[in-house]
Amino acid sequence: MNKETGFTRNGPLMDIRSYPEWTRELVAHCDEHKRRVVEHELFLKMRDGMLPTSIHQAFLRGGWPVIEQFPQYMARNLLKVRYGKHRGHDMARRYLIRNIRVEQNHADHWVHWAAACGVDSHSLLHDGQALETLTLSHWCHQVCDRESLEVAMAATNYAIEGATGEWCSAVCAKEDYARQFPKEKRAKAMKWLALHAHYDDEHPWEALDIIVTLVGVDPTAHQVAELRHAICQSHRYMRLLLDHYMTQYVPDSNNEHAAGMLLA
16 A cells, blocks of 8 residues: 555546556556446347346346345445545545445345346345356455455446446436336336436446555556456456356247336
């Protein structure tokens, strides 16, 4: 960790030019992996209202462990924080405490989304998960348990939240998906997606600001490599989940409707 004088952001939070050159190179490298998540076939079909029910429901069940456990990942990182030790620690403390409460609400919204797509809460909470669907949650637990504050936040609050915000924005960019839900249920069904598409866009940038503050303007090559690995590994595990759903949950018939249309 660098000294207090290592980095203080002066420009806009969501402008990559506000960060040191090493950060720009890191983000450019990792964005290649993030695009493979954001532009995945599953999200493109969801956006167009063409995602088969079996795949959609599998995605909602399989994504639940990470949604439910995300506050726990942040709580593990909060345990690493020491008030007054470093400006980056103080920034992380405020960020983590604030967003742990937010994530609880997001879990509720995911349950409502799943219910609107035909996945009841008992199935969501108690059905067994395939190994492939648990890899991302296991990785998040591991990195938050074993790695430094900056590396763990890079893997979770920057990488996962960043990619999630972008694919949610892509799904919400058209009305096709939302129109599958009856009008009286649409707002509740779309709440999780809408929040991540429109209101959470600052969260990964805030995480990046904290990470750069912690490591400073001149980190070692090893520090940068650790951050790069953590971010890209999260994206790889996200892509693994999506690939699993698209290849293993084959529609029952060629005429299977998209998930939301079941309740229309």
